[in-house]
Amino acid sequence: MRAARVLVVAVLALGVAACGGPDGVAPKTWAKQVCTALTPWRAEIADLTSKAQQQLQAARTPAQTKTNIVDLLAGAEASSEKARTGVSGAGVPAVDDGPKVAEQFTASLTKARDAYGNAKRTVSGLPTESAKTFYGEVSKAFSTLKDEYERSAIDPSHVGPADLQKAFDEVPECR
Known part of the structure; x- marks a missing residue:
């Protein structure tokens, strides 16, 4: 359950109902591939956030701030x-509702990517002549x-069936 919670926080993730069936990927293999795709994503988001905070403190003008924010958001996007491509490439876990579970993880990352992209486009289009207006609009973005x-975000109670949650708990890549 701990690994599933970590995934929920990391992915902040959100179907097609059916069984994974015999052609699906073994739960532990799927969990390992998903966590392998998500681990660098979480680290990069944390790194980008840290760098952005440093750059924003050093920025002297709205134009510099805009450049830094757009770069951060582009990197996060x-x-x-x-990460979405990696999770999608993991296939479908061979568990009850496997296609639904796989789709939820992929959809979650798609929505996270799109959220960053929307913010990037919004900030990119902001005028920087008025610092007060610019920073107010950045705050809204x-x-x-x-x-x-x-x-x-995926609801923790809908991460998947017990055998998949157990796989996330047991795979070292998910800890």
């Missing part, structure tokens, strides 16, 4: 897409980003 990002 690209990293989210890379980040509020929207937060809301969109939170809506992308």
Whole structure:
């Protein structure tokens, strides 16, 4: 359950109902592939956030701030897409509702990627002549980003069946 919670926080993730069937990927293999895709994503998002905070403190003008924020958001968007591709490439876990579970993880990362992209486009289009107006609009853009990002989260009670949750708990890549 701990690994599943870590995934929920990391992915902040959100179907097609059916069984994974015999052609699906073994739960432990699927969990390992998913966590292998998500671990660098979580680290990169944390790194980008830290760098952005440093750059924002050093920025002297709205134009510098805008450049830094757009770069941060572009990096987060690209990293989210890379994680989405990795999770999608993991296939479908061979568990009850496997296709639904796989789709939820992929959809979650798609929504996270899109949230970053929407914020990037919003900030990129902001004028920087008035610092007060610029920073107010940046604040609104980040509020929207937060809301969109939170809506992308998977409900911990719907991460998947018990055998898949057990796999996440047992696979070292998910700890």
